[in-house]
Amino acid sequence: METAIKEISENHPCAENACAAGVAGIRDALYVLNGKWKLPLIFALTEGPKRFKDIQRSLGEITPKILSKELKELELNEFVVRTVYSTTPVTVIYELTPYSKSLKPVLNELKDWGIQHRQRIVASRKSI
Amino acid sequence: METAIKEISENHPCAENACAAGVAGIRDALYVLNGKWKLPLIFALTEGPKRFKDIQRSLGEITPKILSKELKELELNEFVVRTVYSTTPVTVIYELTPYSKSLKPVLNELKDWGIQHRQRIVASRKSI
DNA sequence: GATACCGGTATCCTTTGGGATAGTAATATC
DNA sequence: GATATTACTATCCCAAAGGATACCGGTATC
Numbered sequence A, B: 001m002e003t004a005i006k007e008i009s010e011n012h013p014c015a016e017n018a019c020a021a022g023v024a025g026i027r028d029a030l031y032v033l034n035g036k037w038k039l040p041l042i043f044a045l046t047e048g049p050k051r052f053k054d055i056q057r058s059l060g061e062i063t064p065k066i067l068s069k070e071l072k073e074l075e076l077n078e079f080v081v082r083t084v085y086s087t088t089p090v091t092v093i094y095e096l097t098p099y100s101k102s103l104k105p106v107l108n109e110l111k112d113w114g115i116q117h118r119q120r121i122v123a124s125r126k127s128i
Numbered sequence C: 001g002a003t004a005c006c007g008g009t010a011t012c013c014t015t016t017g018g019g020a021t022a023g024t025a026a027t028a029t030c
Numbered sequence D: 001g002a003t004a005t006t007a008c009t010a011t012c013c014c015a016a017a018g019g020a021t022a023c024c025g026g027t028a029t030c
Helices: A002-011 A018-033 A038-045 A052-059 A064-076 A099-126 B002-011 B018-033 B038-045 B052-059 B064-076 B099-126
Strands: A080-085 A091-096 B080-085 B091-096
Touching: A018 A038, A018 B038, A018 B052, A018 B099, A038 A052, A038 A064, A038 A091, A038 A099, A038 B018, A052 A064, A052 A091, A052 B018, A064 A080, A099 B018, A099 B099, B018 B038, B038 B052, B038 B064, B038 B091, B038 B099, B052 B064, B052 B091, B064 B080
Parallel strands: none
Antiparallel strands: A080 A091, B080 B091
């Protein structure tokens, strides 16, 4: 039994090399995409530019303070561009940069997983 | 100019329907995968079962308290199974459930994006 | 006898994330 | 004249996330 455990804990291919790079990659990604709102927000903009209030409605219950903060951070990291049109009243459009479109595969996988996960949860509730 | 803006903010295909489902999916996913450590942790286990200390080393600077908490949450959500072997000293193995392997596409996309993102940041630093 | 490893706990603390509520100027609408 | 809308900001507040440090029993190692 002891040898079996030793093999498990010593022979996995991830010991020092490839796994570390992968973990680092994921942590780098999360560093700019962390929190409750950034990924949903970017996703909401994938289908086109939107105004502040439109984004707020898309996301449901986000308060303006939080939305404002998130948008500023996304602007800093070059995921979003803010454009002001001097209409009356003023119109502000937020849209994704070309760079943030590189997130599309991530967002799609995450979205699909989330939808399937919710279905699984609902199904397991029913069966109880 | 006003009409152009109106078109932008009213004609995007995401107004009330498909976009909302996507946002909800992403939020459902983040609900169980939130925080700094869960995704890196799951990724670290994708290449095989590991012991507590091995995971700690894989993740770098995580403190035992945090790691313990994260593992418990992942166990509750059925991403991870904990097995104790009564060797001396005791051996504890953590491994992914079959379900959590459904996260593989998400993790791979996120990892690739993170690696590419770091390269982009490094490159832009150099060019300044 | 001192030190180190394992798998954690216990305690304390700081930071942040995020929410509630209210308010702003300028205009449009009823 | 009252109310609504847009795009926010200001203030206050709370809970959770996460980190630092120390410690535990048991064993092995030097």
